[in-house]
Every structure is written in C-alpha cells, then in structure tokens.
Amino acid sequence: MKNNVTMRDIAMKLGVSSVTVSKALGDKEGVSDELKAKIKQVAAEMNYRYNTAAKSMKEGLSYNIGVIIPERFTGLAQSFYLRIYQHISSLLDSYGYYGILNILNSEDEEQLNLPRIYSEKKVDGIIVIGQISKEYIEVIENMDLPKIFTDFYDEHADIDSVITDNFYGSYEITNYLIRNGHRDIAYVGNLHSTSSIQDRFLGYYKSLLEHDIPLNNNYIINDRDKRGKYIDIEIPTPLPSAFVCNCDQVAYLLTDKLKSMGYNVPADCSVVGFDNDIYATLTSPSLTTVEVDIEQMATTSVNSIMQKVTQPNKRFGRVLVQGKIVYRDSVRSLNENHGDKVQSIVV
Amino acid sequence: MKNNVTMRDIAMKLGVSSVTVSKALGDKEGVSDELKAKIKQVAAEMNYRYNTAAKSMKEGLSYNIGVIIPERFTGLAQSFYLRIYQHISSLLDSYGYYGILNILNSEDEEQLNLPRIYSEKKVDGIIVIGQISKEYIEVIENMDLPKIFTDFYDEHADIDSVITDNFYGSYEITNYLIRNGHRDIAYVGNLHSTSSIQDRFLGYYKSLLEHDIPLNNNYIINDRDKRGKYIDIEIPTPLPSAFVCNCDQVAYLLTDKLKSMGYNVPADCSVVGFDNDIYATLTSPSLTTVEVDIEQMATTSVNSIMQKVTQPNKRFGRVLVQGKIVYRDSVRSLNENHGDKVQSIVV
DNA sequence: CTGAAAGCGCTTACAG
DNA sequence: CTGAAAGCGCTTACAG
Numbered sequence: 008m009k010n011n012v013t014m015r016d017i018a019m020k021l022g023v024s025s026v027t028v029s030k031a032l033g034d035k036e037g038v039s040d041e042l043k044a045k046i047k048q049v050a051a052e053m054n055y056r057y058n059t060a061a062k063s064m065k066e067g068l069s070y071n072i073g074v075i076i077p078e079r080f081t082g083l084a085q086s087f088y089l090r091i092y093q094h095i096s097s098l099l100d101s102y103g104y105y106g107i108l109n110i111l112n113s114e115d116e117e118q119l120n121l122p123r124i125y126s127e128k129k130v131d132g133i134i135v136i137g138q139i140s141k142e143y144i145e146v147i148e149n150m151d152l153p154k155i156f157t158d159f160y161d162e163h164a165d166i167d168s169v170i171t172d173n174f175y176g177s178y179e180i181t182n183y184l185i186r187n188g189h190r191d192i193a194y195v196g197n198l199h200s201t202s203s204i205q206d207r208f209l210g211y212y213k214s215l216l217e218h219d220i221p222l223n224n225n226y227i228i229n230d231r232d233k234r235g236k237y238i239d240i241e242i243p244t245p246l247p248s249a250f251v252c253n254c255d256q257v258a259y260l261l262t263d264k265l266k267s268m269g270y271n272v273p274a275d276c277s278v279v280g281f282d283n284d285i286y287a288t289l290t291s292p293s294l295t296t297v298e299v300d301i302e303q304m305a306t307t308s309v310n311s312i313m314q315k316v317t318q319p320n321k322r323f324g325r326v327l328v329q330g331k332i333v334y335r336d337s338v339r340s341l342n343e344n345h346g347d348k349v350q351s352i353v354v
Numbered sequence: 355m356k357n358n359v360t361m362r363d364i365a366m367k368l369g370v371s372s373v374t375v376s377k378a379l380g381d382k383e384g385v386s387d388e389l390k391a392k393i394k395q396v397a398a399e400m401n402y403r404y405n406t407a408a409k410s411m412k413e414g415l416s417y418n419i420g421v422i423i424p425e426r427f428t429g430l431a432q433s434f435y436l437r438i439y440q441h442i443s444s445l446l447d448s449y450g451y452y453g454i455l456n457i458l459n460s461e462d463e464e465q466l467n468l469p470r471i472y473s474e475k476k477v478d479g480i481i482v483i484g485q486i487s488k489e490y491i492e493v494i495e496n497m498d499l500p501k502i503f504t505d506f507y508d509e510h511a512d513i514d515s516v517i518t519d520n521f522y523g524s525y526e527i528t529n530y531l532i533r534n535g536h537r538d539i540a541y542v543g544n545l546h547s548t549s550s551i552q553d554r555f556l557g558y559y560k561s562l563l564e565h566d567i568p569l570n571n572n573y574i575i576n577d578r579d580k581r582g583k584y585i586d587i588e589i590p591t592p593l594p595s596a597f598v599c600n601c602d603q604v605a606y607l608l609t610d611k612l613k614s615m616g617y618n619v620p621a622d623c624s625v626v627g628f629d630n631d632i633y634a635t636l637t638s639p640s641l642t643t644v645e646v647d648i649e650q651m652a653t654t655s656v657n658s659i660m661q662k663v664t665q666p667n668k669r670f671g672r673v674l675v676q677g678k679i680v681y682r683d684s685v686r687s688l689n690e691n692h693g694d695k696v697q698s699i700v701v
Numbered sequence: 702c703t704g705a706a707a708g709c710g711c712t713t714a715c716a717g
Numbered sequence: 718c719t720g721a722a723a724g725c726g727c728t729t730a731c732a733g
Binding site for chain 2: 011054056057058059060061063064067069071081083084086089090092093096097100105106107108109110112123124125126127128129151284285289
C-alpha cells in the first residue's frame with residue numbers, strides 16, 4: 008500500500024504532534040477549534056484514511072460480528088437466513104460494526120472444527136442462524152465470546168436465542184380457521200424434523216384443545232423425510248376442511264397436489280401456511296399465512312449481541328419475535344352469516 | 355477481554371522468547387521440531403488465539419474484501435446477488451480472507467458517500483455486485499483499492515468486470531428455437547432498463563439476422579416501467595410461435611398471462627427464459643432457459659480481486675462467464691421429423 | 702537454533 | 718491547549 012497516509016504524516020505537515028492529530032480527528036477535548044478544523048482539512052486533502060487495525064489492536068476489539076449459517080440452509084429456494092444476515096449486516100453498521108458471514112459446511116460441523124473467525128480473533132461476538140448439531144452447539148458454547156442463536160434454540164438455560172413465536176403464530180392461525188367454522192383441520196409437517204415444525208404443531212394442537220376438537224392422528228400428515236427432503240403428501244380421506252401447513256412451501260406443494268386431484272382451494276378445502284415467503288404469493292390462490300418478522304429477528308439479534316459485547320454477563324434467554332397473520336385468498340368461511348373479511352371470497 | 359493469552363504468555367510459560375513462539379506457531383524456520391511441538395501444545399492448552407489485528411497492522415492488510423450490493427437489488431424475490439455474495443464469502447476463505455457485506459442504500463448512493471469499509475481501511479479490495487449510478491462508479495473508481503464490478507460493466511476501459519455472457523446466451527437459445535422450426539419469435543423486455551436486458555435482446559437479434567428473419571417491432575414487448583416495476587404484458591396479434599423472455603420471472607408472468615387467455619404452453623406457443631432461478635421450475639410447464647453460472651461468477655470475481663490485491667496493476671477487462679442452456683418443457687418443436695430432445699413433448 | 706530490537710498506527714494517561 | 722512516552726500483539730531483519 009504505497010499511498011499510506013498516517014496521522015504522523017498529517018502532524019509533520021502541520022508541525023504538530025500525532026497526538027494532537029489523533030485528538031482532532033477523533034473530536035476529543037484538548038485541541039483548539041481552529042487547529043482541529045485545520046487538521047481535518049489537511050487530512051481530507053491528503054486523502055487520509057483511518058486505520059482501524061491500530062484501533063483494534065489497542066482496544067482488543069475487532070469491530071466485527073461473525074454470522075454463522077449452516078450450508079444446508081442456503082439452497083436455491085432458501086433465502087430466509089441470507090436475508091436475515093443482510094439485515095444484520097445493515098443494522099450492525101449503526102454500531103460501527105461489520106458482519107462477517109461464515110457459511111458452516113457440513114464437514115466442519117461434523118468434525119467440530121472451530122471457525123476461523125474465532126481462532127483468529129476476527130470477531131467480538133457470534134450470531135448463529137439456523138439449527139446446528141448438539142455437538143456443534145457445545146463447541147460454540149465453549150467459545151470465549153458473546154453469542155446469540157437465531158431461529159432455533161437449545162435446552163441449555165444459559166444460551167440466548169431469538170426465535171419466531173412459532174407456537175403462538177400457529178395457535179392464532181388455527182383459531183382463525185375455527186372462527187371461520189372449520190373443525191376438521193389437518194396439520195402438515197414432520198413433527199420430528201425441526202423444533203419449528205414441532206412448536207407450530209403444538210400451537211395448532213393447543214387451539215384444537217381449547218375448542219374441544221379431538222386430535223385426529225390421520226390428520227397429522229408427513230411432508231418430508233429425515234433429511235428434510237420433501238416427500239409426496241398423502242391426502243387423508245375424508246378430506247379435512249382445512250390444512251395448517253408448517254410452511255408456505257409445503258402449502259404450495261399441497262395446493263398443487265389438491266388441484267391435481269380435482270379439488271378447488273378454498274372452495275373444497277382451505278389451506279394456510281407459515282412464513283409469508285415467496286411461496287405465499289406464488290401459490291394460487293395466494294396464501295393466508297403467518298408472516299415471520301425478519302427485520303425484527305435481525306434487530307433483536309443485533310441489539311442483543313451488541314449489549315453482550317459491552318456487558319459479557321448479560322443474559323436474555325429465549326426472546327420471542329411475534330409474527331402476524333396475513334390474510335389472503337386461501338381460506339373459505341364455513342359460517343352462514345359472518346362479518347369476517349373472508350366474506351368476499353366466492354363460495 | 356479478560357482471557358487474553360498472547361504469544362508472550364506462552365513464551366514466559368516455556369522460558370523462551372516470543373520470537374520463538376511466533377516462529378513455531380507460524381511454522382517458520384529456525385525452531386527445533388521438538389520445541390515447535392511443545393509450543394504448539396502449550397498454545398492449545400492455554401486456548402491461545404492468534405490476534406489478526408496485530409498482523410494486519412504489521413502488514414497493512416486487513417484480510418477482508420468488501421462486497422457492495424445496492425439495496426434495491428435485495429428485494430424479497432431477488433436472492434441472486436445475495437447468493438453470489440454467499441459464494442464469494444466461502445471462496446475468500448481459501449485465501450485466508452473474509453467478505454464484508456455492505457448494502458449500499460440509495461441515500462448514500464445519491465449523496466456519493468464513501469462506504470465506511472473504505473474510509474476505515476477495513477478492506478483490501480472491493481467487489482461491487484449490481485449496477486450503480488454513473489456518479490457512484492466514479493466514486494468507486496477513485497478509491498485507492500483494487501476493485502471488481504460483478505454482473506454489470508461500464509464503458510471505462512480500465513475497469514475490470516465479471517459478467518454473464520448475456521449476448522451469447524440469448525443468441526444460443528434463440529438459435530435453439532429457430533432450429534426447432536420457430537420463425538415468429540418475440541422478445542420480452544424493456545430495452546432501456548438495464549444493460550443485461552439490452553445485451554440479451556441483441557443476442558436474440560443477432561440470431562434473427564443470421565437466419566434472415568426480419569426484426570418485427572411488434573414483437574419487441576415491454577415488460578417493466580422505468581423504475582423496473584413489472585407492467586402488464588401485451589400479447590401481440592398474431593401470436594408469435596415463441597417468446598424469448600429477458601428473465602425467468604418475466605417468463606413466469608408471461609406464461610400465466612398466456613394461460614389466462616386460454617393458450618397452451620408449449621402447444622400453442624413456446625416460452626424461454628433466462629437465469630434459471632427459482633421461477634424456472636415454478637413455471638408450469640417448467641422453463642427451458644439459460645442458466646447463469648453463479649458459482650463461476652463468484653469464483654472469477656474472487657480470483658480476480660485476490661490477484662489485484664497482490665498485483666495492483668493487474669487488469670482483466672470485461673470477463674465473460676458463459677451460461678448454459680437448460681432444456682425443460684416450455685418449447686415445442688415445429689419440425690416434422692426431428693431427432694431433438696423436445697420430441698418427447700406432446701403436441 | 703534462539704532472541705533483543707524496532708516498528709506497524711493509533712490512543713491513553715500524564716506532564717507541561 | 719499541546720506533546721513525549723508507553724503500549725496494544727505480532728513479525729521481520731539481524732546478531733549471536
């Protein structure tokens with residue numbers, strides 16, 4: 008780097024000391040306004056650029072936050088985590104921080120390799136987005152750094168995580184179906200696949216319980232195998248009047264399947280999703296679904312990690328981010344007279 | 355940072371100098387194998403972590419590459435650039451580098467604000483993904499750093515850019531349609547919106563020229579307004595036998611429109627796209643399209659920037675990344691007897 | 702094979 | 718209001 012202007016260069020040019028330059032550029036006390044202005048001007052003229060590395064070394068801070076995302080969550084149709092990262096990166100900026108993305112490949116996850124961002128002291132804290140193996144959680148936990156888990160959690164009490172309120176969102180949207188006269192409601196999702204799917208199921212179940220609707224095992228429908236790969240969805244007979252899907256993509260696949268079998272959505276049966284991602288509007292009819300608040304997840308994650316950087320002993324526990332129902336065209340009301348907004352739907 | 359083990363600590367523990375520790379951990383010459391092993395062992399025991407900041411300061415390198423993406427290219431349906439960034443980030447790892455994402459918001463772009471990654475010497479080079487304003491290109495050009503433009507270019511001769519071979523890809527896929535007997539072929543895209551759309555149009559036009567098919571102005575169909583917002587696509591009469599769309603999403607919208615008008619794709623007319631993104635398989639029938647090689651774009655961008663970091667005077671010019679045609683179900687062959695793979699399509 | 706010295710560019714007390 | 722000194726943690730000549 009030839010063109011390397013330092014504070015010392017500015018100082019020499021003006022016949023002052025580099026301490027004075029440091030104070031002036033940092034807007035500290037102890038320099039006359041006049042001199043301060045002069046120094047700033049000369050700095051600009053000389054195209055001076057502040058050297059963060061020196062500051063980092065002095066203060067023992069990197070001003071970076073590492074964001075770890077397991078590779079398997081970064082497929083073509085999965086931009087959700089990348090999108091959270093994008094917001095995190097922007098939010099960090101207002102703290103004077105930067106986000107360093109670390110895609111965790113399965114090999115490193117399996118062999119429990121420490122991320123380089125950690126072993127090279129590249130970051131002051133870590134945000135992990137997306138479920139990782141128990142063993143790797145352990146690895147992360149042992150790292151001598153503040154950390155936040157986003158969109159998943161672990162039973163360990165002392166881990167802070169930011170998660171969507173899957174349980175409540177699913178509970179609410181099932182309530183909505185029931186308010187609209189549905190009682191034969193199926194749930195679509197592999198209950199043993201992820202904690203999100205499980206929690207969403209439990210919200211659905213709670214709604215059934217509260218309305219004295221018995222849980223029908225034939226109405227719990229698998230959507231994916233152990234590896235998370237989607238399988239053909241089996242439509243139960245008799246046909247339920249509504250399906251609560253664990254995510255929009257599955258709602259999309261289900262709707263396709265129903266249509267191919269000659270059913271009309273929502274005339275013959277209603278379908279709701281979760282996430283409000285691209286599939287929600289791609290599905291025809293467009294999906295009534297629970298919107299996951301990506302920005303809020305990012306905001307909460309960033310605020311939490313930044314607090315932990317300055318106060319390492321701070322604890323947050325499991326922080327829930329509320330979703331909200333987005334009403335579209337995939338639900339039919341079975342009530343005779345109703346004042347609900349679904350009344351516009353042709354029955 | 356309480357638990358701050360340095361080389362000096364290891365050195366004291368072993369009664370050697372920190373120089374020796376540095377050599378041992380860095381696998382340099384001049385330390386006996388025995389001592390080297392001992393030092394490494396103690397370092398591990400003490401949970402020593404290398405301090406990159408010190409190295410950075412010594413060498414004047416940050417070991418970061420900044421990746422700038424304009425905010426307007428990061429919408430819900432646009433994960434393309436984020437995805438390139440993801441690959442860039444992974445590829446950088448093999449160079450011992452990290453990628454720092456910088457979403458450029460429109461305000462900073464308009465006011466020509468320098469990115470903080472630059473003014474704080476946070477990065478050794480910059481990759482800009484996605485068209486930015488002329489004025490901001492100027493700002494970037496004046497930065498005293500190696501830079502690469504990805505997925506767009508500027509007329510300035512001295513700027514290195516990595517772009518998809520839009521022209522050739524579009525030329526090839528139009529040739530493919532013509533080989534399959536099509537002669538009434540429309541192009542869908544706003545010619546004045548982006549250089550990609552324009553170049554894709556020119557590839558289409560070249561194919562027509564080579565086959566002595568006159569360009570029909572009614573067959574150049576607008577798809578978006580000045581701001582890039584999609585508009586309703588007007589279907590020309592008589593109906594062309596095929597549509598070359600400037601991207602998959604537009605092919606998706608067009609196909610929907612055609613179906614709503616009662617046309618059958620590809621029986622009544624064929625449709626091809628560009629990108630091979632999520633819309634290609636979401637469209638029914640799935641699209642024959644030109645796949646943009648995201649990984650290769652990322653690889654070329656990373657290799658180029660890394661070379662420029664060590665050799666600042668290196669120039670690459672406009673580097674084209676070849677796409678490849680992905681054959682699916684949206685094209686019908688109009689030939690009587692043909693040995694092409696499209697013959698399996700029911701006519 | 703091993704280590705004392707100097708320096709990377711900044712900032713924080715502290716002294717004047 | 719201004720500046721000399723020391724130090725952040727490492728590495729690169731250089732000397733032994």
